[in-house]
Amino acid sequence: MKNKILVTRSSMPSIEEYVEEIKPMWESHWLTNMGVKHEKFREMLREYLSVDNIDLLTNGHMALELSIQALEVKGEVITTPFTFASTTHAIVRNGCTPVFCDINADDYTMDVSKIESLITDKTSAILPVHVYGNVCNVEEIQRIANKYGLKVIYDAAHTFGVRYKGRSMGSYGDVACYSFHATKVFNSIEGGAVCYKDKEVGESIARLKNFGIRGPEVVDGVGANAKMNEFCAAMGICNLRHLDEELVKRKRVTERYRERLSGVDGIQLNPEQPDVEPNYAYFPVVFDEKKFGATRNDVFEALAAEKIGARKYFYPLTNTFECFHGRYDVQLTPVALSISRRVLTLPLYSDLSMEEVDRICDIVLSCKR
Numbered sequence: 001m002k003n004k005i006l007v008t009r010s011s012m013p014s015i016e017e018y019v020e021e022i023k024p025m026w027e028s029h030w031l032t033n034m035g036v037k038h039e040k041f042r043e044m045l046r047e048y049l050s051v052d053n054i055d056l057l058t059n060g061h062m063a064l065e066l067s068i069q070a071l072e073v074k075g076e077v078i079t080t081p082f083t084f085a086s087t088t089h090a091i092v093r094n095g096c097t098p099v100f101c102d103i104n105a106d107d108y109t110m111d112v113s114k115i116e117s118l119i120t121d122k123t124s125a126i127l128p129v130h131v132y133g134n135v136c137n138v139e140e141i142q143r144i145a146n147k148y149g150l151k152v153i154y155d156a157a158h159t160f161g162v163r164y165k166g167r168s169m170g171s172y173g174d175v176a177c178y179s180f181h182a183t184k185v186f187n188s189i190e191g192g193a194v195c196y197k198d199k200e201v202g203e204s205i206a207r208l209k210n211f212g213i214r215g216p217e218v219v220d221g222v223g224a225n226a227k228m229n230e231f232c233a234a235m236g237i238c239n240l241r242h243l244d245e246e247l248v249k250r251k252r253v254t255e256r257y258r259e260r261l262s263g264v265d266g267i268q269l270n271p272e273q274p275d276v277e278p279n280y281a282y283f284p285v286v287f288d289e290k291k292f293g294a295t296r297n298d299v300f301e302a303l304a305a306e307k308i309g310a311r312k313y314f315y316p317l318t319n320t321f322e323c324f325h326g327r328y329d330v331q332l333t334p335v336a337l338s339i340s341r342r343v344l345t346l347p348l349y350s351d352l353s354m355e356e357v358d359r360i361c362d363i364v365l366s367c368k369r
């Protein structure tokens with residue numbers, strides 16, 4: 001009986017290491033509300049990401065949602081539908097309108113040549129996504145933002161560990177939001193962080209994550225509860241110690257996939273971008289039915305029949321969600337629509353063995369007609 005393979009597997013430290021990290025809490029009884037672990041994790045991240053300002057949150061979604069609120073973004077926000085539900089929901093839950101920009105067919109990030117035509121007098125921000133850890137055209141996005149006086153909020157959920165021109169993705173945009181969810185390259189069980197430029201925006205996020213409380217008797221923001229607790233911070237601290245080893249292992253898995261699948265007619269692999277140090281977060285494969293002879297769904301089914309969980313990530317597009325029915329025209333993002341119907345992310349985690357990668361590739365290739 002062959003083992004079931006899931007699309008991802010959470011990284012964890014040894015139980016001894018984690019217990020060592022949380023032991024002091026049985027002395028202090030301080031479990032949340034910006035305790036010792038929160039502050040230690042924050043400092044470690046500040047150093048790892050080489051950023052000046054960073055705050056921690058319960059998850060990546062609240063990082064996005066509270067960033068939009070703290071930046072006082074109103075009206076329309078230009079974003080892409082080729083992303084996780086969180087990105088679009090963060091905009092709509094702030095009372096703003098998402099305006100969907102199409103994506104590039106090769107790296108799946110926002111097609112910057114289409115941004116300017118979407119700008120109206122109601123536009124106040126651009127919210128691009130570094131999809132799969134692929135870096136957006138940050139220079140051009142910043143140029144457009146400066147020209148029109150727009151804020152830039154990066155959904156950097158996929159990019160922990162990625163560097164572009166030597167800088168972490170936390171250092172681009174007015175804010176950049178990371179996710180440390182269990183399924184991501186780096187996790188704190190659940191968790192998120194915001195890197196920000198403007199100190200006032202940071203102070204605002206710090207209050208909003210604690211109900212908008214300014215002082216014991218002053219509440220002047222309609223905040224939420226988005227504080228990272230000490231157990232999550234401790235998990236983040238432990239996992240961060242091992243991140244470099246994790247990335248080396250992920251690189252090995254990725255290289256094996258590339259060896260087996262590059263050059264196959266009808267299979268498009270993720271690009272290797274210039275000036276980018278990747279984090280090997282995902283292994284998306286885009287199928288061209290005419291050349292490959294089988295569809296993405298055929299490959300998905302073939303893998304599922306062998307108990308291998310690939311993921312249609314991102315499908316469906318967020319602008320086709322039931323909750324937005326009738327509100328957006330998906331024909332306006334034809335490239336995103338096409339990619340979403342043809343993409344499959346293959347299993348990828350640090351302990352995936354070469355034999356397992358070979359098995360997955362054999363099944364994928366066996367679908368070719």
Ligand SMILES: *Cc1c(COP(=O)(O)O)cnc(C)c1O
Nearest residue numbers: 059060061084086157179180181
């Ligand atoms: C995971 C993810 C989020 C949300 O992060 P959580 O920590 O799960 O709340 C946002 N955007 C993208 C692109 C993601 O993949």
